[in-house]
Amino acid sequence: MISTLSLTQLHYTQLDATTWCATAQVSETLKVQQEEKIWQTAAFTSHIARYGFTEVNWQYHSATLTLPVRELAHKQRQLQRQGVRLLLKKLLNELNISDSLDESGFPYRLSNNGYYVCFSHTSSANKNNVSERSALTLNETLKSHVAVIVSRHRPVGIDVESHHVKWRVAQRFYSTDELTALESLPISQRDNLAKLLWQIKESFIKIHQYTLAQGLGMDYAALIPDLMCCLEGESTIQVVQCDLPHYRIAILTNQQTVVIF
Incomplete structure (x- = not known):
């Protein structure tokens, strides 16, 4: 399976001298390598059975990715987890901060300078909620809204x-x-x-x-x-x-x- 993660609708906001936040939409397009099933209709020449290549009918069937609800929900959670961390990286780049996230305890903090970090995410607004579905089709895109805040002052x-x-x-x-x-x-x-x-x-x-x-x-x-x-x-x-x-x-x-x- 091939997946591509991307952030769109990025917004950066400085709330005060010590607090910054960012929001975005994270999306992931899931793809599987297509398995082509070829069905051949052979033509017979004389009394010897052999394939006439020009007379073969080719049929191509694209694979469909089908995931159970539990795995679908797991993919959504993975997308959100990766999305907030990618957004944090982009926010730190905007602030010219070179640091990494310390996830050893709550609240989260940056490893070197100790800044406080908090995440949020939610599924995109649509009627096809992950919990109500049973299948994900080829080339379909999962989407979530993600947000992150960084504070130098306190949680x-x-x-x-x-x-x-x-x-x-x-x-x-x-x-x-x-x-x-x-x-x-x-x-x-x-x-x-x-x-x-x-x-x-x-x-x-x-x-x-x-x-x-x-x-x-x-x-x-x-x-x-x-x-x-x-x-x-x-x-x-x-x-x-x-x-x-x-x-x-x-x-x-x-x-x-x-x-x-």
């Missing part, structure tokens, strides 16, 4: 999301105050805010190493008024002050990314 968090959070999922994890505030809004606004809250929670999980249930259960209802203003603003980057614990929240609207720095 930071980042989360990129292509899809809205299902309301029944929010009802399971969000606090009573968050749900009360969200339920009073029109559905489209509710869904947009529920997604932003999810991204904030995911980002703080990465910063503080909360468990998933603990992090999603944190109450950020006090942020909702400011988040509503962000959704109404026209700027591609919105920054919200956060008193817990003196972090700032950057919303990169066009990149569907939230950063805690």
